[in-house]
Amino acid sequence: MTLSHDDSIHLFRNSAPYINAHRAKTFVIMFGGEAVVDENFPRLIQDIALLHSLGMRIIITHGARPQIDERLRLRGLQGQFVDGVRVTTKETLECVKDAAGSLRSQIEALLSMGLPNSPMHGARIRVCSGNLVISRPIGVQNGIDFEHTGVVRRIDVEGIQDQLDDGSIVLLSPMGYSATGEVFNLSHEDVATQAAIACSADKIITLSELDGLFVEQKMLRTVELSHLQSLIAQDLVRAESTCLSAMVAGVAAGIDRTHCVSYKSDGALLKELFTRDGVGTLVMQNHYEQLRDATIDDVGGILKLIRPLEESGVLVKRSRERLENEIDLFTVIERDGMIIACAALYTYEDKSGEIACVATHSEYRGKSRGERLLDALKAKARAQDLKHLFVLTTVTAHWFLEQGFVEMKIDTLPESRKQMYNYTRNSKVFKLSL
Template identity: 45%
Template sequence: MPDLEPDTVSALEAPEFAPAQFVRWFRDVAPYVHAFRGKTFVVAFGGELVQAGALNALVQDLSLLSSLGIRLVLVHGSRPQVNEQLRLKGFTQQFDRGLAPTDAAALECAKEAAGEIRLDIEAAFSQGLPNTPMSHAHIRVISGNFVTARPTGVLDGVDYKHTGQVRKIDIDALKFAIEKGSSVVLLSPLGFSPTGDAFNLAMEDLATSVAVALRAEKLIFLSTSQGVLNEDGTLDTELARVDADALLAIGELDEETHAFLQYSSLAVKRGVARAHLLPFELDGSVLLEIFTHDGVGTMVVEDTLDDLRAATIDDVGAILSLIEPLEADGTLVPRPRSVIERDVENFTVLEHDGVIYGCAALHTFADEQMAEMACLIVHPEWQGSGEGEILLRHMESRARATGAKRLFVLTTRTSHWFMKRGFVQGGIADLPREKQNHYNRSRNSLVFIKKL
């Protein structure tokens, strides 16, 4: 073990250190490490993060991701720094969120701010002091003219001058840098036209365009926003894109959350697997979002909601055909047709081209703020593409909407599947009283519970 600085306390000597807890956590994150190695993440943050002094901590976390084989493209903003430059030079113009003209003086301020932030980021990645997270890290940061821009032009009679929009991303060069060169690519909110003109770009637009062009696994926005909050003030950790669009249409989100959610939805719609809204004020938020099941921000996903709908009485026959093979082998409790007909409003089905290939039912217990998920089934020919995950997420969302704080399942053969998705084994005493009274002790089903 290397010598420690005199004022440094070893983790093993810290009073809160629990070896078993650390080992368990390290083992728990292993599946995420395997899943994301070789994948591309686009991480975007505004100049507010730099202004708040959070850059070094973020770079340390990104360095760790890079060491785990995750390919990174960073996109930074510079709005507060540009505004400060304008103020110091005596200009009255100030940039706010949204589209605004950029005159020649503002463009020069944008260049200066971008250059300063780029140097700060490169310096942060160059750290390598012993006994710090950057020790032994050798990460190259590559910047360049990867982005071709076009002028926004004149809109509604307003000439936006040097304000631009992304025209094209040099994907081949980007991929070479992050795949062959094993480097972190850093993009500033500036783009260049074939005539050599520079344009001021919106960080959010640039990050989204890059993530879509690279077919990134994740687009991560770091901001002062906590994410999307539910009506009771709790964080909504996962949103289907259509639900995100519905929230945007209502127009009740604060300006910052609205902007980042809008670009997150657009990215997912155009092929990015996941988009995240994270608070940079929470130390380690990127690591917590990636390596814990529920994360610490809001994740937007593209569920195949076109295939997902509430069941009707006409679906009873199809539901029975899904259930019967599992009843025959003892996986499910036999349910007569009359029971399915009575409870059909509790079912959700997956349907494609008129064929129902999956279902699940939700039963609520309002007094205990609990809900039961039952009959989670995907036809064997359709398994393996995440359909079970889609149904689970939908049922979790439905359960939350009813006010449930915990979701439980009873299973005899699929316990590992639920454990991998955040369910914890409980006992009969943990069930709602009504369910305890009807528990079938002859089946001896295992109880698994997940906090929502």
């Protein structure tokens, strides 16, 4: 489908805040050898090059398992795995070096494309690879000698940062080198995770055959690490194992956010990074506070929270009885047993929802708690198949504009809500399409 001129302008304008937010940030992008043979791979590399041209500092790590297996087959050799880890014999190591070197050359060639009819025309991208990963052997485990299979011992952070500062994309293959001059076969998720941690990356982006992480048939869009670990413990998560392990290890080690998107879907990487809701799964750090649905026990805490705002006229006054009746509509953030933020979602006949009673304790403002509440209410709205959200406000108009809402006329309100509009308050109406 070809975008119209107006659609292209709208898309570019909506992407601009994310371009600004991601500029100069360090992203580790990880994919297995399966992605390289997918028909969408050239377009994926073009999108990675686009990220680089927009000012993002890119570290690429790639796997090579199917390519290694193919070279073993051609030599009449049989691959051996123990608990999913390859035993790398001397003969296997030659296949590893051959496969990794070939893939590195293929990726570098795609990043070097600059034909006039290609998206990277005039990009002048430099790609750096080399002995940036120092490794050690796994050794003998449970009686099995893994020989030339290794793990990351150290990342040459200074070398990587020098190349990133020089404007290069850093490409790390699944091989490491030891101080004794040996070569070891590494897992690409280990390389990606250790590189991200050592370089204090802002994101790890894993590229998977799947669109993201799934529980049953439902994709997880945003999930905190503690919740994800609980789901994993219950064996409820369906995901590509290398992506899942890298995401969990990365966030557990302090990486703020890790993503999983499909390498098969054209443009998925760009949609994940440059649209409000993304298309894959985002795993984030655990929040010290708990965001959850309100219960009847929270009525007192909510009343205490909103009373100062009611007295100042920012919020419409609610009685305890009304709040008790509507408590199922509220979402709260609790910290050490105290309700420090709340918001409610009311639904209407035209598939719309009203966000109301948005409040944050005065001592806990400015830490994206409002954004967390809004994200939770948007998720609830989508689960109820609502088409848009609206809000009436007298003093927080700018905040809702920053969240993507647009100002509308009172006549656009659902009929039943329009009849309850208080002209004395003269609230402004803002709307967000879902």
